[in-house]
Amino acid sequence: MKRTIAIKGAEWANKHFRLAAGSSQEEGFWETLPLQVVPLNMMCNRAIAELTMQKSARVGWSKLVIAANTCLHAQFKTNSVIYVPTESDAKNISVTEIDAAWQEMPIMQRIFPALFAKDHRNTVSYKQGIGWSLHILGTSTPRNMRALTKGALFGDEIDGWDWEVGKEGNPIDLARMRLEGAAFPMARWGTTPTNAGESHVERLMAKMELTFRFYLPCPHCGTEQVLQWGSKEDKHGFKWDNTQPTVDKKAKSVYYSCVNCDDPIYYKHLYKMEVAGRWKAEDGTWTRDGHEFFDSDDNPAQTPTSVGLHIWSGYNTKLSAGWRGIVRDFLNKKDDPSQLKTFVNLTLGELWEGENGDKLDWEHLKARREIWWAGERKKNPVPDRAVALTGGIDTQDDRIEMYVWAWGSGEECWLVDHIVLLGDLSGQVLKDAVGKALYRTYTKRNGEVMDIKLWCWDAMGHKTDDVYEMSRKHGVMWVIPIQGENQYGKPIQNFPRKKNNKKVYLTRLGTDGIKQRLYSRLCLTPKGDEPVPGCIHFPLDDDIAGDEFFKQLCSANKKLEHDKSGRQVWRWVKQYHPYDEALDGWNYAYAALNILIHKFGLELNEQQTTPEQQSSGLSIAELAARLKGGK
Numbered sequence: 039m040k041r042t043i044a045i046k047g048a049e050w051a052n053k054h055f056r057l058a059a060g061s062s063q064e065e066g067f068w069e070t071l072p073l074q075v076v077p078l079n080m081m082c083n084r085a086i087a088e089l090t091m092q093k094s095a096r097v098g099w100s101k102l103v104i105a106a107n108t109c110l111h112a113q114f115k116t117n118s119v120i121y122v123p124t125e126s127d128a129k130n131i132s133v134t135e136i137d138a139a140w141q142e143m144p145i146m147q148r149i150f151p152a153l154f155a156k157d158h159r160n161t162v163s164y165k166q167g168i169g170w171s172l173h174i175l176g177t178s179t180p181r182n183m184r185a186l187t188k189g190a191l192f193g194d195e196i197d198g199w200d201w202e203v204g205k206e207g208n209p210i211d212l213a214r215m216r217l218e219g220a221a222f223p224m225a226r227w228g229t230t231p232t233n234a235g236e237s238h239v240e241r242l243m244a245k246m247e248l249t250f251r252f253y254l255p256c257p258h259c260g261t262e263q264v265l266q267w268g269s270k271e272d273k274h275g276f277k278w279d280n281t282q283p284t285v286d287k288k289a290k291s292v293y294y295s296c297v298n299c300d301d302p303i304y305y306k307h308l309y310k311m312e313v314a315g316r317w318k319a320e321d322g323t324w325t326r327d328g329h330e331f332f333d334s335d336d337n338p339a340q341t342p343t344s345v346g347l348h349i350w351s352g353y354n355t356k357l358s359a360g361w362r363g364i365v366r367d368f369l370n371k372k373d374d375p376s377q378l379k380t381f382v383n384l385t386l387g388e389l390w391e392g393e394n395g396d397k398l399d400w401e402h403l404k405a406r407r408e409i410w411w412a413g414e415r416k417k418n419p420v421p422d423r424a425v426a427l428t429g430g431i432d433t434q435d436d437r438i439e440m441y442v443w444a445w446g447s448g449e450e451c452w453l454v455d456h457i458v459l460l461g462d463l464s465g466q467v468l469k470d471a472v473g474k475a476l477y478r479t480y481t482k483r484n485g486e487v488m489d490i491k492l493w494c495w496d497a498m499g500h501k502t503d504d505v506y507e508m509s510r511k512h513g514v515m516w517v518i519p520i521q522g523e524n525q526y527g528k529p530i531q532n533f534p535r536k537k538n539n540k541k542v543y544l545t546r547l548g549t550d551g552i553k554q555r556l557y558s559r560l561c562l563t564p565k566g567d568e569p570v571p572g573c574i575h576f577p578l579d580d581d582i583a584g585d586e587f588f589k590q591l592c593s594a595n596k597k598l599e600h601d602k603s604g605r606q607v608w609r610w611v612k613q614y615h616p617y618d619e620a621l622d623g624w625n626y627a628y629a630a631l632n633i634l635i636h637k638f639g640l641e642l643n644e645q646q647t648t649p650e651q652q653s654s655g656l657s658i659a660e661l662a663a664r665l666k667g668g669k
């Protein structure tokens with residue numbers, strides 16, 4: 039039998055990998071871009087034990103993860119796991135990225151007999167081929183970090199991971215343990231970065247043996263250089279004519295100024311520059327293919343066991359608007375700190391060096407309120423893309439505040455209702471009013487009527503027994519009493535296996551992690567009718583989302599403090615506004631969503647799943663009946 043000689047990852051992908059319709063801007067045969075050749079080859083190079091890639095959006099990282107995984111399965115029969123932040127993310131990448139691509143690849147029919155099967159060998163979270171297996175899991179669920187032994191692990195969007203999984207430790211360390219005993223252990227981490235001082239990728243990059251950047255020769259003088267955004271004071275970097283009257287005209291004038299000769303470099307030069315480029319580390323070590331390495335004197339060098347890579351969207355040779363799109367994006371965001379942070383993280387691939395942690399301007403959020411209903415506004419309309427509704431209830435001495443949020447694919451969400459009921463919860467009048475409000479229904483434009491699938495209700499303070507009473511009365515698996523824990527690293531929710539001695543499912547929430555997720559997502563900007571995973575939408579309605587609502591939503595600020603043991607920890611503290619009911623309302627509704635997904639099988643992405651995957655979970659109607667009747 040003829041032995042097949044392994045080839046480099048990029049070469050293998052160009053020959054076998056496919057892009058599925060709907061999962062990218064292009065479909066069909068994969069072409070490894072010049073900026074992707076070394077990263078993909080390194081990801082498939084078994085001599086490199088650990089690789090960390092700090093990157094921007096629009097460099098193809100997710101596709102590289104799938105291509106590298108598939109290459110390792112086909113050439114080395116490697117058992118692997120892909121870890122992503124949440125179970126929802128895992129289902130999405132499994133269905134829309136992996137399944138869709140593999141079904142277009144002839145080689146997968148040879149090495150994965152269950153490709154089109156509907157059994158245990160091919161599920162959303164697990165694939166079993168000939169001599170290899172793949173798990174696709176979310177890190178937010180503690181059990182996913184246990185009892186796996188793999189040859190390769192891929193950590194996707196690691197800066198979106200929590201700092202602690204349950205009480206078991208840091209998810210990076212827990213994931214690494216899955217490689218113990220492997221002959222060629224391979225850890226591959228990648229993410230768009232977040233805040234300096236609280237970033238997984240920042241810590242990993244600091245531990246890598248060498249960190250490589252992509253050096254390109256100037257088309258005029260030949261000087262090798264890294265593409266840098268630059269500043270007004272720098273002679274090199276991206277420049278444009280600021281005297282032009284409009285943003286578009288300024289953006290169209292963009293060029294790159296060479297670090298040596300100052301001559302202008304245009305986007306049309308980029309492809310040839312990258313073909314001639316090489317990846318170089320801080321000590322002068324360089325490579326053109328991710329397999330052969332040379333020292334600063336061009337002598338052959340050993341392959342480093344751990345490498346860091348940094349790449350950003352300015353290197354992408356297939357940007358639809360070229361560099362002018364990047365400049366236009368910057369000019370539109372530079373005056374809004376929250377949007378500028380998005381640009382720094384997602385476009386430049388750099389850490390945000392904010393001085394005071396996350397701090398949002400409520401007026402900017404209010405200014406982006408939207409209309410998602412047609413014609414005259416009906417009472418509490420639900421947007422078309424919504425799949426489920428959840429609610430959060432905040433308890434005050436003199437009132438109850440209820441917030442209803444709609445959720446769609448990718449955890450995109452919309453504020454649907456804000457209910458304020460005055461009175462004392464220990465009295466029957468307010469209890470009756472709250473009981474009635476729990477059962478409110480809401481309508482989509484097409485006439486579909488939706489009810490709230492799960493409520494989370496603040497049970498702390500001196501109204502605890504009253505909240506417990508309401509939970510027992512209306513359904514202990516539908517109205518969930520919750521207790522927030524302000525300790526960084528706690529899981530989003532920890533729904534108990536059993537009722538407590540009051541016969542309710544008191545659920546503890548990791549409120550710091552929820553707030554982190556909220557404030558990072560508030561930086562995402564709506565794009566009209568286009569889906570934006572994670573984006574948070576507000577209605578143009580002062581009764582639901584007025585000034586006070588936005589002030590409360592932005593009432594927390596993250597600061598670096600020291601705990602009792604002297605360790606530096608991030609804590610969320612109230613800033614200029616004394617009330618935070620709107621913030622708590624989102625937190626509780628988001629916790630309710632997580633309980634639905636992780637405990638009761640809600641599928642937000644059901645529009646994208648196959649029939650067999652949908653049948654593995656509960657339908658919306660079945661879920662509602664189960665929760666309201668649950669005891």
